Amino acid sequence: MFHFKQFSVDQSGCAMKINTDGVLLGAITQADDPKTILDIGTGTGVIALMLAQKFANAKIDAVEIDEPAAKTAGRNFQNSIFYNRLNIHFSSIRDFLDEHTENKYDLIISNPPFYINSLESPKEKKSLAKHSEVNFFDELAKDVSFYLADKGFCWLVLPLDTAALVTTLMAKNDMHLQREISIHSYPHSAAHRVVLCFGFKDVAPEMSKLTIYKAVGIYSEEYQRLLQPYFLAF
Template sequence: MNNIFKFKKFNILQNNSVFKVGTDSVLLGCFAEIQEAVNILDIGTGTGILSLMCAQRNPNSQITAIDSEINAYSLALENFKNSPFSHKITCIHSDLNSFVCDTKFDYIICNPPYFKIYEKLHRKHPVARQQIKLNYNLLIKKSELLLSEKGKIGYIFPIENEQEIIEMSNHYNLFPKHIIYILGIKNGKIKRVFLELSREENKTTIENFVIEKRSRVWTDEYKNLTSDFYL
């Protein structure tokens, strides 16, 4: 069954075979410091939402979107074609391990699978949600190889994985530039982390971000952050 998620400047066609638009991706697409990036890589594009958000935010960028799943690749292609940004986005059917490109990217963005493969398989979207084809080590190792000298990487993931990812990143000489701890609700627990990495080992900017004041009542900071996208 198909449905459409409508944003101000583009629509996302969704279906049950591809992981749907969620708050994590919207936050990642808004937080990422892509303003100066010429070449952007979207790893595991899914519906294509991150590529479309990047295209809207940075008119001077060229975006490469990859996905290993044929259903996601086909859906993203359709969403790109139906958007005003189709000329800016190239979509490739490939997993990250096999992906080869002469271009070095100024920004690499990814909402990676969160769950380890030894956990119970998700009935829906196992590749999008579990580290079957893409684990954190492969993601960081390959991102470092594809990153330009002054480039940055933006990920979002559960708070439980923060130390593991920072340690892996340091191993590949990538260091935290910006960390945002995301609380679903005011005075609640931190559930997600936005992590922006670069090759520069300098002071890290750390912030907290709250999505809801109370159930289904958005904070002003969330409404301001997403105002260019949500209707």
């Protein structure tokens, strides 16, 4: 059980536990008072819960293809003060969207599987959560373009090489990069992740960086400030 300031997350039954990628994405994501949010691959539901805390007027559809994880996320939602604004859907994103073709979302978010063409994990569930092929992101880009509201945003967290691919695929679907935040472990280390924001407006993207640690075992002030609304330690 992982306790946050306004909710708790039970991780049992989830192949992918709460990690820095997910909480960073949830904390960094910005939008203009979104009313509808889609969380693709919700896992434990932690990002959906963070967004429910951040955006008080939003109703959130959280989709998860792994049944035990979906059940865990559903329990986490029901046990939170945001339960009436959170909906868990045990489904592939393709099946869910095919059944809800009328939906438009002000915000789409995902911490997706991103190890393209890497070796498969010996554990089936972790393989499902962490491995993907290019066609997954090709379909994701098409879906975002179709289901995102005209003034909406899509936020993703990805490794650098996958981010370049996804940016290209998004551009083919008239989605433009709005913001790019490179994530560094230490001030002088190379970026190991990137948070991307896409939208329909063709603009020069805003580029920035975020450093997690200022020294070994010591979180940076910017990381603490970002996670302060959520983490008990901050």
